[in-house]
Amino acid sequence: xxxxxxxxxxxxxxxxxxxxxxxxGFPLLVHTRTRSRADDLIRRGARWADSPAVAAAAAGxxxxxxxxxxxxxxxxLGPRGIxxxxxxxxxxxxxxxxxPAATREMARRLAEKQAFLLDAPVSGGDVGARNAAxxxxxxxxxxxxxxxxxxxxxxxxxxxxxxxxGAGQLTKLVNQVLVSVTNLAVCEALTFAKxxxxxxxxxxxxxxxxxxxxxQLANLAPxxxxxxxxxxxxxxxxxxxxxxxxxxxxxxxxxxxxxxLVHHLFTSAQAAGLGKSGTQALYTVIQRLAAEE
Amino acid sequence: xxxxxxxxxxxxxxxxxxxxxxxxGFPLLVHTRTRSRADDLIRRGARWADSPAVAAAAAGxxxxxxxxxxxxxxxxLGPRGIxxxxxxxxxxxxxxxxxPAATREMARRLAEKQAFLLDAPVSGGDVGARNAAxxxxxxxxxxxxxxxxxxxxxxxxxxxxxxxxGAGQLTKLVNQVLVSVTNLAVCEALTFAKxxxxxxxxxxxxxxxxxxxxxQLANLAPxxxxxxxxxxxxxxxxxxxxxxxxxxxxxxxxxxxxxxLVHHLFTSAQAAGLGKSGTQALYTVIQRLAAEE
Numbered sequence: 001x002x003x004x005x006x007x008x009x010x011x012x013x014x015x016x017x018x019x020x021x022x023x024x025g026f027p028l029l030v031h032t033r034t035r036s037r038a039d040d041l042i043r044r045g046a047r048w049a050d051s052p053a054v055a056a057a058a059a060g061x062x063x064x065x066x067x068x069x070x071x072x073x074x075x076x077l078g079p080r081g082i083x084x085x086x087x088x089x090x091x092x093x094x095x096x097x098x099x100p101a102a103t104r105e106m107a108r109r110l111a112e113k114q115a116f117l118l119d120a121p122v123s124g125g126d127v128g129a130r131n132a133a134x135x136x137x138x139x140x141x142x143x144x145x146x147x148x149x150x151x152x153x154x155x156x157x158x159x160x161x162x163x164x165x166g167a168g169q170l171t172k173l174v175n176q177v178l179v180s181v182t183n184l185a186v187c188e189a190l191t192f193a194k195x196x197x198x199x200x201x202x203x204x205x206x207x208x209x210x211x212x213x214x215x216q217l218a219n220l221a222p223x224x225x226x227x228x229x230x231x232x233x234x235x236x237x238x239x240x241x242x243x244x245x246x247x248x249x250x251x252x253x254x255x256x257x258x259x260x261l262v263h264h265l266f267t268s269a270q271a272a273g274l275g276k277s278g279t280q281a282l283y284t285v286i287q288r289l290a291a292e293e
Numbered sequence: 294x295x296x297x298x299x300x301x302x303x304x305x306x307x308x309x310x311x312x313x314x315x316x317x318g319f320p321l322l323v324h325t326r327t328r329s330r331a332d333d334l335i336r337r338g339a340r341w342a343d344s345p346a347v348a349a350a351a352a353g354x355x356x357x358x359x360x361x362x363x364x365x366x367x368x369x370l371g372p373r374g375i376x377x378x379x380x381x382x383x384x385x386x387x388x389x390x391x392x393p394a395a396t397r398e399m400a401r402r403l404a405e406k407q408a409f410l411l412d413a414p415v416s417g418g419d420v421g422a423r424n425a426a427x428x429x430x431x432x433x434x435x436x437x438x439x440x441x442x443x444x445x446x447x448x449x450x451x452x453x454x455x456x457x458x459g460a461g462q463l464t465k466l467v468n469q470v471l472v473s474v475t476n477l478a479v480c481e482a483l484t485f486a487k488x489x490x491x492x493x494x495x496x497x498x499x500x501x502x503x504x505x506x507x508x509q510l511a512n513l514a515p516x517x518x519x520x521x522x523x524x525x526x527x528x529x530x531x532x533x534x535x536x537x538x539x540x541x542x543x544x545x546x547x548x549x550x551x552x553x554l555v556h557h558l559f560t561s562a563q564a565a566g567l568g569k570s571g572t573q574a575l576y577t578v579i580q581r582l583a584a585e586e
Contacts, residue, residue, distance in 0.1 A: 022451075031530070036334065039578065046447065052419065057400075060567055090404060100489070123504065123505075124503060135499070135503055136500055137499050140299075158329050159503050160495070160497075160499045161495075162491065162492075162495055162496065162499060163490070163491060163492060163495070165490060167490075170485075170486070170489045170490075170491055171486075171491060171495075171496055171499050171500065172483055173485065174482045174483075174491070174496055174499075174500055174505075175482075175488045175499070175500045175503075175504075175505045176505075177481050177482040177485060178478050178479065178482045178500060178505035178507070178510060179504050179505050181474065181477060181478030181551070182474070182475050182478045182482065182505070182507055183472050184474060184551045185470060185473075185474030185475045185478070185551065186471065187436070187472065187551050188549045188550075188551055189468075189470040189471045190466045190467075190469050191547060192463075192466065192467055192470060192538075192541075192542060192545075192547050192549060192551075192552075193463070193464075193467045195545050195546065195547045196463045196541065196545050196547070197392070197456070197460075197463075198455065198460060198463055198464060198467070199456060202453070202454075202455055202456070202464075203455065203464050203467055204540070206430050206451075206453045206455060206464050207427050207452065207467055207468045207471060209451050209462065210416050210417060210428055211416065211468075211470045211472050211476070211508045211509065211512070211526075212416075212467075212468045212471035213471075213507065213508045214475055214506065214507030214508065214509070214510075215504045215505065215506045215507065216504065216507070217471060217507075219504070220450070223298060223384065226533075226544060235503075245485075247381075248485075248489065249485060252488050252489050252583075253488065253583060253584060254484060254485050254488045254489070254582075254583040255579075255582035256481045256484075256485060256579075256581075257481075257554055257558070258477045258478065258551055258554055258555070259479055259481050259485075260473070261550055261554060262320055262551070264391075265550070286548075286549075286550075289547075289548035289550070290545075290546060290547045291546060
């Protein structure tokens with residue numbers, strides 16, 4: 001039983017992650033809201049569990065990968081949730097990006113049963129999930145982390161212990177500040193370049209060599225120029241993360257002027273029907289402000 | 294005379310650049326506001342010119358590297374300026390970062406005498422100037438650029454033709470949008486991390502691998518954490534560039550919300566006496582907003 005794992009939430013991220021655990025030879029229980037989304041894993045040897053509680057009853061380590069805070073709360077605290085069958089020494093690893101405060105509260109509830117919650121949000125997207133190349137930012141009990149680490153190494157390339165409960169979520173939010181504000185920098189730079197008549201490819205080549213460079217510039221600027229707005233990371237998901245950021249910043253008394261700005265500008269993208277587009281579609285919002293296109 | 298060069302403005306940037314031209318064997322005339330700042334170049338073989346006009350009278354290509362738009366205007370259009378002795382075929386290369394509109398106007402005035410103005414602002418700072426490793430973004434007549442290029446290769450590593458007159462200046466402003474807004478992203482990320490109790494080194498390691506990375510993060514975040522605010526690039530100089538950006542954006546009808554924000558936040562840094570500090574001192578402004586330190 002120690003070796004048996006459970007995976008709750010087998011969506012775009014969760015399914016390939018659960019698949020890596022199967023490939024590594026772990027007995028695996030799965031549960032997800034829409035059962036058909038677990039079919040492939042079950043064909044590959046996973047067993048279906050009727051609820052998170054059933055999955056947890058038979059597993060030493062339970063992984064969660066669901067969309068948002070209320071979803072994780074339902075999986076952990078709900079009537080047929082993990083907490084109902086939690087036992088001493090059990091480890092719950094939550095890969096969802098959710099509220100750090102809600103994370104700490106659930107960790108406290110599980111600790112009452114001597115079980116551990118590790119918050120372990122990831123970056124790297126569905127490509128990273130499929131290639132087991134995720135960055136995993138982990139908060140929670142250090143000994144529980146050390147125990148879970150060998151399993152996490154089947155899912156990601158960089159497994160980082162960030163600190164006590166919530167620290168993984170907070171680190172993910174730091175990541176999203178950088179990603180989204182740098183993206184806005186690229187949108188403003190290209191809009192200014194286009195409206196003032198510069199050739200965009202030449203400009204990109206000119207500024208990519210030095211202090212202006214970033215992952216966002218290198219990866220998203222070419223897509224903006226090509227008007228390719230297919231999602232690497234969807235605006236709706238970024239907005240969820242930025243809402244978590246705004247709440248956490250509020251609670252901690254941190255004023256984040258550029259992050260709030262980009263959050264509101266993404267709202268404009270959503271209003272224009274671009275919520276399912278990639279974050280690089282923020283470019284169209286800045287262009288519209290300049291009466292371009 | 295075709296081979297004789299002139300260099301106007303031998304400050305922190307101009308002096309090492311002029312030095313590279315001397316090293317390359319060009320006969321060189323120099324003129325600068327404070328004559329003593331040319332002493333070293335004169336010891337190394339440069340000849341002193343009493344005015345830009347005198348320098349221009351004897352040189353085929355004249356380089357300018359002075360602080361701001363009015364300084365270049367004085368050098369070009371002033372009573373003893375370059376225009377007074379401009380001749381057909383002469384090329385003026387302006388390495389200063391100044392107004393694109395003023396650049397186009399000066400190019401027009403020189404063109405009346407069949408002389409060319411290339412705007413050629415640089416990035417790479419005083420280190421880049423000393424090591425001949427600058428990026429040089431050039432706007433103006435293409436044939437004049439092709440003629441000047443072999444000389445510019447003694448000054449920089451990346452010599453980029455950006456388009457007609459003003460395009461070099463505009464490209465430099467694009468660069469400054471990216472540099473300054475990405476810097477703000479780093480300041481907000483670290484302030485949020487610090488105030489929410491994360492370990493800054495661990496956080497930096499966690500977010501540096503992927504989509505959050507940038508030159509600003511890699512190079513300035515460690516300085517912010519160490520509270521090392523010695524200038525790589527001074528806030529006062531960035532503010533000059535952002536003022537040029539705001540004016541150019543206004544003229545072209547471009548709305549740059551994050552760039553205006555960072556311009557105003559830098560004003561707060563200047564108000565706190567940090568104008569001579571490096572741009573990474575913006576971190577203290579965001580920290581102050583969070584009542585940190």
